[in-house]
Amino acid sequence: MMANNPSFDSDFEVFLADTPESKVLHYHIRYQVYCDEMGFEDKEKFSNELEFDHWDSHSVHFLVRYKRLGHWVGALRLVLPDKQLFxxxxxxxxxxxxxxxxxxxxxxxxxxxxLKEVRRFSARKFAPYGLLEDSNIFDSSNVTVLQNYKNLGLTVMWGLLSAAALYCTQSNINYLYLLVTPALASAIRKEGFSLEQIGEPCQHKGQRIPLKWKIDDVIANPLWEGDYKNGFDLFSDRFAKDVNYLRMA
Incomplete structure (x- = not known):
């Protein structure tokens, strides 16, 4: 049964945000997390409740959707090479x-x-970027499905990373660079991934470590053998003509 054997592919799906509307969803999730929940970014700078910067003009954006309720629950971006530094x-x-x-x-x-409603079920020390637990949960009986995950926040993160790695493979990109907390780096390494530290830790909204990650190493990990096989869909293929696509968590 689903409840006894939860999987990312069964309960979630990843989309590449390839329309203006889907990017609005992506930026709004970022606003909720980085401005509302964590206070990492100044809310006064984003009166429209969309957190974005100039890097987004040459980035690709991903979204995660919880299938049962249609909520958008997570996001990730890949900053593409341009004529400047990362x-x-x-x-x-x-x-x-x-x-x-x-x-x-x-x-x-x-x-x-x-989002915090998902992190509510995550072990605090492994939450992405050191995110904290929250007492709020989805107002639905479907929450019992989420409670069957050992670490839901980490599961959603793996789904996003799997989609990002697939995109990189399709685009002939060989390396990922990251600036992450020690806790997140530890969580990734515990799954057998090889992360190369390429500089000293720095202070940027807390301690962060600069890392280099080979796409070949990401793809070869056995984590993907039992789950995370659905990759990602284009938002435009599924929701361009659906008025319900703006439904958010």
Whole structure:
């Protein structure tokens, strides 16, 4: 039964936000997490309740949807190579400068976030970017499905990372760069992933570690053998003509 054997693919789905409307959903999730819930960003700068910056103009954006209720519960972006540094390079001192050739084969993974209603079921120390638990939950009997996950926040994160890795493979991108908390780096490594630390820890909304992650290593991990096989769909393929696509968590 589903309740006894929960899986990401059974309960969630990932979309690439390829329309203006879907990017609004993505930015609103970021606003909820980074402005409302965590206070990392100044709410006064985003009067429309959409958190975004100039990096978003050359990024790809992903969303996670909880199938049973239709709620949008998580987001992630990949900053594509352009004519400037990646965002994380502005905050950390690297041991070695990224070569131009490697830069063009890379993306930076950032704005990985999961809404508090999902994090409510997550072990605090593993929550993405050190996010805290919250007492609020989905107002639905379907919450029992979520309670069967050992660590729901981490499950949603893996679903996003799986979609990001697939996108990179399809786009001939070989490296991911990340600037993450020690707790998140530890959670990733516990699944057998090899993360290369490429600089000293820095202070950016708390302690962060600059990391390099080979896409081949991501794809080869056995974590994906039993779940996370559905990849991602284009938002435009599923919701472009559906007036319900603006339904949010």
């Amino acid at each position: 965002p994380f390079e502005r905050h950390s001192k690297l041991e070695e400068k990224i070569s131009r050739n490697q830069y063009l084969q890379s993306v930076e993974l950032s704005r990985l976030c999961v």
